Amino acid sequence: MVARAQAFTSDISVLIDPETIVLPDFVSTLNYSYKVDHDWLLVASSRNVSNFPFYLSDDGKNWQRKDGKRFQEMLDQSPHWNLCEGRLLMAWNSVALPLYTGVLPPFLYGKGVHDPLVISEALSNEFKFVFDASWTISSFSVVDPKHRSNLSSRGTIGSDGGERSWEYVGNSHLGSLYGSSFFHGINYATLITELKIKLLSYDQLQSLAPLDFPFSLESLLSVIADKNKTVVLAVAGYSYRDMLMSWGLPVFSDPSTPSNTSFDDCDFGTKYFQRVSKVKSRMVLQILKLGYNVLLSDVDVYWFKNPLPLLYSFGPSVLTAQSDEYNATGPINLPWTLNSGFYFARCDASTIAAMEKVVKHAATSNLSEQPNFYDTLCGEGGSNRVGDNRCMEPETNLTIHFLDRNLFPNGAYSGLWQKKNVKRACEKKGCFVLHNNWFTGRLRKLECQVLSGLREYDISTRMCMHSWHRTKSAIFT
Template sequence: MSKKKEKTQSLNDAVRKGVPYGFVDYREYRDSRTQIKRKKAFQVGVWSLWSIWLCGLALFCLSLYATQCFLPSLKDQIMRPKLSQRDAGVSEPPRIIIFSAPRPFTGSVGARQSLAIRSWLALSPQIAVVLFSKDPSVVSFAGAFDSRVLVEPNIDFTFLGTPFFHSMMARSRSFSSDISVLVDPETIVLPDFISTMNYAYKLDHDWLLVASSRNVSDLPFYLDEDGKHWRRENGKLMTTQEEIFGQSWQSTPCEGKLLMAWNNKDLPLHSGVLPPFLYGRGVHNSWVVSEALSSELRFVFDASWTISSFYLVDQEHQTDWNVGGSNASNFERSWEYAGNSHIGALYGSLSYHEINYHSLVKLLKCDGQYIFVNTTENIVCPTVYQSAGRLWKGWILRFGWKKNTLAWAEGVKSPGQLSDCSQMVPTKHTKPLDLPFSLETLLSFNADKNNTIVLTAAGYSYKDMLMSWVCRLRQLQVTNFIICALDQEIYEFAVLQGLPVFRDPLAPSEISFSDCHFGTKCFQKVTKVKSRMVLKILMMGYNVLLSDADVYWFRNPLPLLYSFGPAVLAAQSDEFNKTGPINLPRRLNSGFYFARSDGSTIDAMKKVVAHAATSDLSEQPSFYDTLCGEGGSNRVGDDRCLEPETNLSVHFLDRDLFPNGAYLDLWQRKKVRAACVKQGCFVLHNNWIRGRLKKLERQVLSGLWEYDTSTRMCQHHSKLVKKV
């Protein structure tokens, strides 16, 4: 088709479709109409958007006007956090208990502790103090304050007297209060503590606050005799905060003198179990804060700016060996710090998630009002609330006032600001943990006034039974014991548990974990260690009561055993028949006996050790065959033997008072404890049973068990909640 015909055909088509004149092509016409429609739609849309924006602006202005007229100011909203219903009306002030673990009240240490505790009591009549200690001087000090100061000895201590932090925290839950506070025994706390506690008490969720202290070298004022007012040296009343803030001070490492407080509502401080840290030996405070932040169960904040506290620096003793009652030197206590660092590296998140204390929300006070500030995230937080198990911060201010407030907050200089905590980051020790004590030193520390030591020996497979034995002796206030470690694992375990432990360099290696019970080759080797160590200690001038860890003590038998006099070895009988002689052949039980450090006993024990060294059996047959003669040739009557060469007398103990595991079927009774108490037992031996697990099961199910393996704490039986 020619171009002319194509154009004519296109024109005819356009006419049929109603295309106006001037558009020679229908496609040109269609495109033009589309552009016109789009232009009209755009104009309509623009006018609609302008209308919506103008209406929104009008509504915003109306809302702003209403807010100014009927609601508190924006600044007031920022300054006032969300409080609980306790703030709605007049309420009673919170009941506060301050917990601490002081040293003995002697010398300059006692004076500083006395001043600190009196400053706590001066804060409010609603404050009571609980001191964790078993020292008589602490009991005497507390007696002057009636019921406001209590002494709580029922926690775990090391053999040097250092309290266990996890035991203190667990015991604090047995006291009823609104707020619990843990503070160093030498830290003086000033009155702004109360206003901060009253404010925190009204927060509508669970919280944990921390506050560090400053140190001062001189205190030119004192607390009057009534314990109510601070006075200058000339006797005039003083403004506490201003006077102290005018003194020279130094910042404190975050761990050293940290004050911690928390409300007692529903939630724990953190998830998981608190490890067996030693109080005052570093790491434990940082560990708690780290776990509280990681767990997100509580709102954690730094109140160093609103709680004023300080402590006096002892210029003569700069090193902070601030807890524990023994006379051990600084060097001898270094292992306690190493142990805490080691535990902190093994458990929890602190070892790989170092705390940035600068990032903690800070509680500040401005124009008489409290506010929360997070300077690292440029957030002012007047409210905090709980949602789905997580704590969120609200009312994030995005106006000019925020910038000014944050600038002011950054400029606040707190002498107790939590800052350098790197020195408290735990490290796992590659070298074995060691006590810096020789056997001679341990004996001198632990022997009683009669120069007597209670000795036991254990391997790692019996660690839980060992701890139950230790806990029971502590309940009976028997502290003159030491432990011979049969392997490296039990040695390190005992060190971390604060036990007086030593290694036997000649102990057999490769001790079986589950197959070292009576009759096994392992058992035969292990038992010979005990008689050898008893002889060594006797030759060093100490009497020895050897007690296996599977011997449960109902009463302290030492007063009775002392009555047998010199040249007498008092031993348990293994005879199971109810009647007849108890000194029959090989019925001397070498798992419980008392030996005096005298010539006859030492010479006789040398013969026993020599006999056992050449025997393929355990040491027990060597005791009987050496002292009572093979076949009982040296027997005297029904309960004695006399070794003719050394003139040592062997006395077999009354089985009603010292029953073995088969006598009278005591272990099969439904109420083993009641049966033994009624019978007057001093001890009950958990023998005459094969297998470690069966032995453990029998003792645990009987109720003769004093150790909580899940928390690594002794079970203290006074469970009543105490109100102070």
């Protein structure tokens, strides 16, 4: 959010929780701050109120109760206001220096540590004058008393030392690896005593319990499955964990995945690749047995629209999969052309029995997952082929349908990755997805992703690169 705010050309940027309500003195405070001849950062903590029995006065200038008591007066006289518990508001000017010059950790939004880290970094580098405007800005949030204990997780560790959620613990670990806390071990609590806002210290970050995955597979499935009991399963390396969790995606660690390997061991065709690729079918089988349909989609498959409605239309006892055939004409179900990086499996008896055969065959094979898939379901040499786009596994009566390559193209079909505008070419063709396979080497795959414009992620800033609407600059006078 800070990086997005800094991308605009306004004189003052404000970062505020969407559930926080500010009163008119917020604008007057910014007007005053705007005149300060220095780079500055303003922070303010809002009050929490459990009910709001006020209505807008006839002149539209005040919130008041039936007895005439104004909300502003009650807010000013509130004796039970804890600066450590409210949601934080931050505002800063854009005179010379940005608010934050480093790389912000990939925090999970709204789950703590972000605001304290930004404020503490501003204090430690002394580029901006930092001041607390909590007593001059009237702001509040209407909260349910039952959930009051969760509010402070966005900014601080509770004064009672109570445990935080796994999301907060994860953010805390990320915070300890970035900025001054990592390089210098600065105690932030000492730095900002004058702000009266209790923040994380370096020692607190270092002493947190080890971060672990909070969900079992069973508990995740019950939360994320759609109304048809279908889940989309993507498989990524452990190094992607923090990024995926910061986007709010549910992450599950498979304990059976091979370990003790280097980054360069994972290229297509290596021994490690052959071993790790078979983890996918084992995981799919496990989910099917728990009663859920699975759409497996490799992380190098780009989606242009939701394929599930079309995949549902094939009915039960049909496994639909992408074809890896690259020739423009001829059968698309030839030997070893079943792409195990994109397929939809239903949790019916035929599919489960067939997947059990795939997993059993792979356990004793030296091949990677994809050839095992084809040999098991379509027979060695394609002995179970039916027509040009199907196979029939005889023991389980499962039909394998190879998807139309114009709608589900692989990386070598129709030269799509060589087009000047890959996205436009795919949308014109009506693609649901496009696979980034059929490239030799990891770096070549990455190069094609970047040059195509489809990779909307900046690794240097850990930021998505979606375009944002520009707004006119605003100056408070």
